[in-house]
Amino acid sequence: MSVWTVLEMADKHATLAINNFSCGFTDALMPVLSNRFVWIPAYILLLWYLWKQLGWKKTLLVLVAVALAVVAADQLGNLVKYSAKRFRPCWDDWMVEHGLKILERKGSKYGFFSAHAATTAALATTVLCIVKRLPVGAGNDEIKAGNDGPKPRYRVLDWFFAFYVLGVSISRIYVGKHFLGDVLVGLAVGILLGWAVFKLSELAIKEILSALK
Secondary structure: OOHHHHHHHHHHHHHHHHHHOOOOOHHHHHHHHHOHHHHHHHHHHHHHHHHHHHOHHHHHHHHHHHHHHHHHHHHHHHHHHHHHOOEOHHHOHHHHHOOOOOOOOOOOOEOOOOHHHHHHHHHHHHHHHHHOOOOOOOOOOOOOOOOOOOOHHHHHHHHHHHHHHHHHHHHHHHOOOOOHHHHHHHHHHHHHHHHHHHHHHHHHHHHHHHHHO
């Protein structure tokens, strides 16, 4: 048995373990967390929070960077899915025969890697990296010279994004749309793309803020 076969079977068994876990309310909760539209109020609240903390100029900068990271993660995910052509668990006969719960419409056949995991990780990484480099206060448009670590008022972002990224990622496995491996790779891709966009924005950040004044 090849190493790849061993890894694939381990991925399948781990996915089934997560998918079959239930504590009474998870069957109702996970499809909700998996729905992109459910998070729209949270995005609006996040936008308001950033505007209050940073002002509209720096919030606009964050939004542009987030848009770049999310679009890159989503499009790369689509490209890889139709290149790798790995079936989603809900389209995998072995998974269905071994008790996979399918809590969402099957949709497209291919799921490697998870665009949901990649885009949420890209969003979270981009926002957290940028806001922790920017000064606090709507009236201050200067770039912080050094990295003094996370400010206490941003702890709410840390907790929100932890819940957001983990909630969406686990829900995609639970509803039968992705293998654990799909999600882990998606998270890694999203984090890397978010960090890359942050580094690119860091190069131009002083010039952009000066132009916005």
